Amino acid sequence: MNSRKLAIAKIAERKVEYSDNTPQYEIDKEYGKDVFGIRAMEQYLPRPAYKKLVETINAGTPIDSSIANDVAHAMKKWAMERGVTHYTHWFLPLNGLSAEKHDSFLDPSGEIGNAITRFSGKNLIVGEPDASSFPSGGLRSTFEARGYTAWDPTSPAFIKRTGKVATLCIPTAFCSYTGVVLDKKTPLLRSMQVLGQQAKRLLKCFGEDSDAKPSVTLGAEQEYFLIDKALYMLRPDLMQTGRTLFGAPPQKHQQLEDHYFGAIKPRILNFMSEVEKELWRMGIPAKTRHNEVAPAQFEIAPVFEELNVAVDHNMVTMETLQKIADRNDLVCLLHEKPFEGVNGSGKHNNWSISVGEKNLLNPGNNPHENAIFLTVLCAIIKAVDEHADLLRSSTANAGNDHRLGANEAPPAIISIFLGDQLTDIIEQLEKGEAKSSKHGSQIKVGVDTLPALPADVTDRNRTSPFAFTGNKFEFRAAGSSQSCANPNIMLNTIVAEAFDEISTYLESLPKEEFQKGLQKKLSEIIKAHKRIIFNGDGYKEEWKEEAKRRGLPNLRTTPEALKPLLDEKNIVMFEKYGVLNRVEMVSRYEVFIEEFTRKVLIEAGLSINISRTMIIPAISAYLSKLSSAANSPWKNAATDEIGKCAADSLSEVLNATKSLEAEFEKKADIEKIKEKMAHLRKCVDKAEGIVEDSLWPLPKYRELLFIY
Known part of the structure; x- marks a missing residue:
């Protein structure tokens, strides 16, 4: 047997352990055990320090x-x-991953052989990782190495357990020696700060002057693939790039729609349960699995949390998925499009904003009467x-270029889905005053014993990049491997700008003119910006033409999508609100475009290598086998045809490899390299359907997607 067959045989021998006695597990008692949260703070901190720290966390006051x-x-x-010996300042550099440098609590005393443990306030507040070895877009040279991490008290410290090692992780910010954000x-x-300030200012225009803390919340649905490790180890492309560079679609994949919400296989369910229990210990509110x-392909989704904490928790969730998968002889793939021809994986960014208990995106029973909403x-x-353009730029990476535009992933054209009720109200507002709201009905399914179902006033639109879903907006374009930070930085800032402009106008109105002026302003906004509202099918070619007529940008590739980061109007806006300065904006463009280029070049180089060392030899071996049978008594026109088919395939693969090699050597035109x-x-992929199965070196899609 070849290595593929041996791997499959190994998987077939694996057995899932079953038990008639499920051990008792009390979520409420286990939840947050490894988080230095409010409960732990109250227990371990002196009362005055506890009160001050909680005030910073809950009210946003300076630490x-x-x-x-x-x-x-x-x-x-x-x-x-809890068994911890080391701590780390845990931060999110621009490479899209998390970073950590571990220091022990050990502090040797003056006596030989003796030591004490120490962790000072200075150790907590500031760390000094090397700032030149992380992506900086040219802001830091190798000889300019100093950088700083600063404790973020609004995101709780947690213990990360890997095997028998427990490490205290302290969420921090990261900047260079010159103060530039990295x-x-x-x-x-x-x-978050500027959006909260502008939200309170907007509410004040309506007579709601509150001391309550503004809160931006996020629920990040995380999609991922799981494959068996034995097969993964035979795929150099998956190991090096996270996606399959070759692979013909199997006859059966997702077209029968039999996997979605289907019964979860025992091995996967055990994995999911292990992931959830680890997340719960770290205070991450994993809620849904399916x-x-x-x-x-699978999904895990949490309960909504404060945006900053939710972003940190999503990063930890991704790490935990991969760690627990490895423990179960599985591999978790977070790439946006690991398999051609089937659904890619996204990260649905469910975003909302509140001030105190008031959710500003809650329409209420009669939205047409809710002026603030x-x-x-x-x-x-x-x-x-x-x-x-900025929202699209926040989702731009090499993986998402393969995903956007099909298989339940939204298109690259940004539009807003509002649904029937809100679209009707918007149309009323455009003409003057909104006087009514459509209401949902009840669905009777025709079975007396079943209850009537309350029908929402709007359907869902899976093809919309930015959809209103009840009391929040779901930004569906973000990729599964990405940090949620970028999309929400953009979203918070552009909404803060809109709040600012509207508040400035409303503040100028005399009290007696407020309602009339507000109505006029909202009508003007709708007339000027209704082109962004689209409730139809985002996959249809007609929508691309319609979007073009409306003047909506269609930034299909990462290089196109990143250019808005350099637009003067965007730089001015980010500087105005103190989110990013000019240097930081330009550096991000440089980091992200360089990352994209490097990833494509890695993929191209690996494609050539796999073709030269695995695919071409496999086709050649098949041809040799056919040739050895050339003088056999059963040689006929059919065998001649098979041989010609294999020979033609070898020529096609060889010529395509040479063509890619020529373009790869120049490294001048990334789009041409992608085409090649x-x-x-x-x-x-055509050759895969010609060469004898036992000679094909790479695990096939029918194995990767179905044997686990």
Whole structure:
């Protein structure tokens, strides 16, 4: 047997353990055990320090540095009681991953052989990782190495367990020696702050002057694939790039729609349960698990949390999925399009904003009477229309280029789905005053024993990049491997700008003219920006033409989508609100375009290597086998045809490989390299259907997607 067959045989021998006695598990008691949250703070901190820290967390007041030593001592004591020996400043650099450098609590004393443990307020507040070795877009040279991490008290410290090792992770921001931001957390916190300020200002225009803390919330649905590790190890493309560079679609994949919400296989269910229990210990509110549309694709979704914490938790969730998968001899693929021809994986970014207990995106029973909601809605419509390019740029990466536009992934054209009720109200507002709201009905299914179902006033639109879904907006274009930080930095900032402009106008109105002026303003916004509203099928070619007529940008590739980061109007906006300055904006463009280029070049080089060392030899071996039978008594026209077919396939693959090699050597035109890669893939995938199965070196889609 070849290596493929051996791997399959190994998987077939694996047995899932079953037990008639499921051990008792109390979620409420286990939840948050490895989080230095409110409960732990109250138990381990002196009362004055506890009150000050909680005030910073709950009300957003500046942290009192005088409590740093108390917090550090309490955090160390709590962590060491749970088996921790090391701590790390955990941060989110621009490479899209998390970063950590571990330091022990050990502090040798003056006596030989003796030591104490120490963790000071200074150790808690600031760290000094090397800032030149992370992506900076040219802001840091190799000899300019110093950088700083700064404790973020609004995101709780947690213990990450890997095997028998427990490490205290302290969420932090990351900047260079010159103060330039080199991470994703700092601009996220800035954008949350400015959006909260503008939201309170807008509410004040309506007579609601509140001391309550503004809150931006996020629920990040995470999609992923699982494949068996034994097969993964035979796919150099998956190991190096996270996606299959070659692979013909199997006869059966997702077309029968039998995987979505189907019964979860025992091995996968055990994996999911293990993931959830680990997440719950770290205070991550994993709520939903299910099979996704494509075979071997799954989803995990949390309860909504404060945006900053939710972004951190999503990063930890991705790491945990991969770690637990490895523990179960599986591999978790977070790439946006690991398999051609079936659904890709996204990260649905469910975003909302509140002030105190008031959700500004809750329409209420009669949305046409809810002036604050309608104003917020119009502000978001204005923001998304004016800055659709920025929202698209926040989802741009090499993986998402393969995903956007099909198989339940939204198109690259940004539009807003509002549904029947809100669209009707918007149309009324455009003409003058909104006087009515459509209401949902009841669905009777014709079975007396079943209850009548309350029908929502609007359907869902799976092809919309930016859809209103009840009391939030779901931004569906974000990729599964991406940090949620970028989309929300953009979203917060552009909505803050819209709130600012509307508030400035409303503040100028005399009290007696307020209602009339508000109505006039909302009508103007709708007339100017209604082009962004689209409730139809985003996959149809007609929509692309219609979007073009409306003047909506269609930034199909990452290089196109990243260019808005350099637009003067966008730089001016981010500088105005203090989220990113000019240097930071330009550096992000440089980092992201360089990352895209490097990933494509890695894929191209690997495509050539696999073709030269695995595919071409496999076709040649098949031809040799056919040739050895040339003088056999059963040689006839049919065998001649098979041989010619294989020989033609070898020529096609060889020529396509040479063509890609020539373009790859120049490294001048990335789009041409991508075209040549696509052509080589087409030739190789065709060969997969010609070469004898036992000679094909790469695990096939029918194995990767169905054997686990």
